[in-house]
Amino acid sequence: MREVKFYNSLTNSLEVFKPIKEGEVSIYVCGPTVYNHPHIGNARPNVVFDILVKFLRYIGYKVTHMSNLTDVDDKIINEAIKENCREKDITDKYIAAYFKMVDDLHSSRPNIIPRVTETMDEIIAFVKELLDAGYAYEVNGNVYFRVSKVEDYGKLANINIEELDVGARIEENDEKENPLDFALWKNTDKGIKWDAPFGEGRPGWHTECVVMINKNYPEHMIDIHGGGNDLKFPHHVNEMAQSKALYGTDIASYWIHNAMININGEKMSKSLNNFKLAKDLIEEYSGNVIRMALLSAPYRSPVNFTSDLLNSSKMELTKIINASKMAHTKLQLNDYVSDKVDEEIIDKFLNELSNDLNIANGFTIVFDLVKRINMSVRSNDLENTSKYLNTLLELNKILSFDLGLKELSKEDKELYFKWEDSKKEKDFAKADEYRNILMERGVL
Numbered sequence: 001m002r003e004v005k006f007y008n009s010l011t012n013s014l015e016v017f018k019p020i021k022e023g024e025v026s027i028y029v030c031g032p033t034v035y036n037h038p039h040i041g042n043a044r045p046n047v048v049f050d051i052l053v054k055f056l057r058y059i060g061y062k063v064t065h066m067s068n069l070t071d072v073d074d075k076i077i078n079e080a081i082k083e084n085c086r087e088k089d090i091t092d093k094y095i096a097a098y099f100k101m102v103d104d105l106h107s108s109r110p111n112i113i114p115r116v117t118e119t120m121d122e123i124i125a126f127v128k129e130l131l132d133a134g135y136a137y138e139v140n141g142n143v144y145f146r147v148s149k150v151e152d153y154g155k156l157a158n159i160n161i162e163e164l165d166v167g168a169r170i171e172e173n174d175e176k177e178n179p180l181d182f183a184l185w186k187n188t189d190k191g192i193k194w195d196a197p198f199g200e201g202r203p204g205w206h207t208e209c210v211v212m213i214n215k216n217y218p219e220h221m222i223d224i225h226g227g228g229n230d231l232k233f234p235h236h237v238n239e240m241a242q243s244k245a246l247y248g249t250d251i252a253s254y255w256i257h258n259a260m261i262n263i264n265g266e267k268m269s270k271s272l273n274n275f276k277l278a279k280d281l282i283e284e285y286s287g288n289v290i291r292m293a294l295l296s297a298p299y300r301s302p303v304n305f306t307s308d309l310l311n312s313s314k315m316e317l318t319k320i321i322n323a324s325k326m327a328h329t330k331l332q333l334n335d336y337v338s339d340k341v342d343e344e345i346i347d348k349f350l351n352e353l354s355n356d357l358n359i360a361n362g363f364t365i366v367f368d369l370v371k372r373i374n375m376s377v378r379s380n381d382l383e384n385t386s387k388y389l390n391t392l393l394e395l396n397k398i399l400s401f402d403l404g405l406k407e408l409s410k411e412d413k414e415l416y417f418k419w420e421d422s423k424k425e426k427d428f429a430k431a432d433e434y435r436n437i438l439m440e441r442g443v444l
């Protein structure tokens, strides 16, 4: 298998990827809390990890891609109260909205999509186990994780606990032994509740992912745990602390974090009121363009969403689509069929992605290929037109843009030849007419 390197947040270094089981990869990516339409920040991990999964599959790994839906949370309960409906009405609506975004961005859905509401028995059993082992304590029906009992707490986020500005990042309250301790179970009189040996309530957020991973991987370890940078602390640190406590593992061998999205150079935040919903951007620019924009920076660098970025993404994508369409049409008009590809170009592209998913260098290869396609079409070189188009289609198995390639009907072909004839006869009015019809039919 091809050598792949990833930047591992756990060691802060670029490491050669070695899966636990040869030829297989298990990936878990923290999914959304489904109380609202996903914003563009939620779309980035979706596209980044989609590319990662497709790349690993392309080079021959059997990949299990798991991503959860947080369908129990204060935000959901508040939304249900506001809308005067059940929590499930809220989560059903926004789970559908989330998957519409995933589909619109041309990402594949994960293989395993666990939900908190469907994992409750296991979550309760897990909290009980932590209590029994002394890693948790109960106060007034609330259960907290005892952070001081695990070694290396904060290792993943590279944080020094003593220097941590507790008030700024962590919820302080008098019940906790230590401000860093986090809720495993919340005693609440608001919204949906479940019965548990330690009292009626609902789980805290940090437990679900550990339990879901354990449910599917009884060895308590997966290869890659992914998510946005903002989840590193406290969420991922807390996930890891719980796994360390009961199983002595880091949950995952490689922790991969994508950077955030800025809007016109500023962080998306409530105070700036600059949240952009993915669906609005997709409606305005198309899923293709948003996917391109999300891939415009290396996954560990922020992407700055501006109208310039969106317009240049649209232009670049148009170059790829136009070249593919032109080549595809040309080959069909000439009944030229071949499945030859340029192995060397594919290899170069995969090499770039093998280096911590260097998609920017990957695109350099894509645009070089676009030039080759255009040149081959112009010089009527059917053999190379076919070879380079096939190569681009191979790379697109990972990139997953919708190129809108159309199988031409007999009528399409006839119209095309008429267009060419009228150009030859210098009947430009007629030629324009045919051109418009062909464009309408998606041939051009």
Ligand SMILES: [Zn+2]
Binding pocket: 030, 031, 209, 235, 239
């Ligand atoms: Zn998580």
